[in-house]
Amino acid sequence: MMRKENMVILKKSPIAQDTIEMVLENKYISNTAVPGQFLHLQLKGHMLRRPISISQVDEHAETVTILFKVVGSGTKELASYPIGNSIDVLGPSGNGFPLEPKANSTILIIGGGIGVPPLYYLARKLKEQQVNIVSVLGFQTKESVFYEEKFAELGRTIIVTNDGSYGRKGFVTNVLDDVSSIDCYYSCGPLPMLQAITAQMAGKHGYISLEERMGCGVGACFACVIPTDDCGGYKKICKDGPVFPAQEVQL
Template identity: 45%
Template structure:
């Protein structure tokens, strides 16, 4: 795919725009692409890197991805320049279900690099007439991104662990006083566990972050246990059964 934009939007957080026919195939917010990263030296990462789709512009045939530079693969990816091309496989996985009818109000909870796919979800919910509240958590002010983009879609509450931006604390600190009929979350596993304990009596959909090998369900490197002990398989593959699941469908351990 053609790189049409690439910039650092927070500390080691990059926004990458890719153009190609793949954009027309995206069917749900929360799907991802699997990117092969190459290098000019003798060391090339063997496995592709799974990156969530932040948003899609089907008219311009453009995908927006947001990722953190944290290892060899993403370090290489951060060097990619506008006008060059990336080898991307996708769109992959099952994303967030967007109801066809207005359900009233929705809560979106994100943490760190779990935030990007929630932006595309929020845009789709707002198109359907939902009133959306965003609760987004980051470590520090230098890690915050897309605050204004989310704010244009609905109420947006920012929390940082050190209090340097927004409120000091964790995303779960503010959930008790919010009104919503369905909730959606993506972020680190401890955050998802805490959100699951807070959101009761209402639908909760979670997107899992997991290391992947093939990205298409063949290698079983990304399996998680199913909550139903009578389930015939006993597990779910995050890459193709997910990454989005009903919270009660999988064990968060």
């Protein structure tokens, strides 16, 4: 259950272009968070909390790692906080990825840019269940690549950059045909990427995280409404998601 907690910054490091990894300490959140959930951070000078997904949890050290791109005033503010600073957080928030694989099944992880972090926590949890993991991770350019080694420790990992400056050139969807039979896929990234993936993977069992589309994060702004059928049905990404079965929502 989500709670209002204080989290202390233990570590802060730049790990790619404009991308910061931050380790936060909190006993309750580190012991209850599941992959795909996010933290809702209160930042100085900002009325609305910022949702940032969880990229790793260490229950023993009681830490939660987040990774974010410095793109606007909120993330700039967060990046400026020194080690030892305490942040007011609502968490763990949202509904995460269901973990239902059978032993020895093959799971495909498809991440794009800042959608990659929540998939790392997911991949680690899946690995504990003795499944084969294949990861396809897409980034804009060489300078924006992160976590390649971490994913490679868990299974075959293919890096794709849009400009071809590292790994394969193009989009994650260009290499999906190279990945042989899979039992389930999990994906998170920009909307056009998710649209292309769900079209290409139609008929396959999968889950997608739509966290990129969130606004207020608490069900108040309706910025995150997504249709679920042709008859006016909808769901809120922040309340009902951010993770959905791929077939359940219309992108």
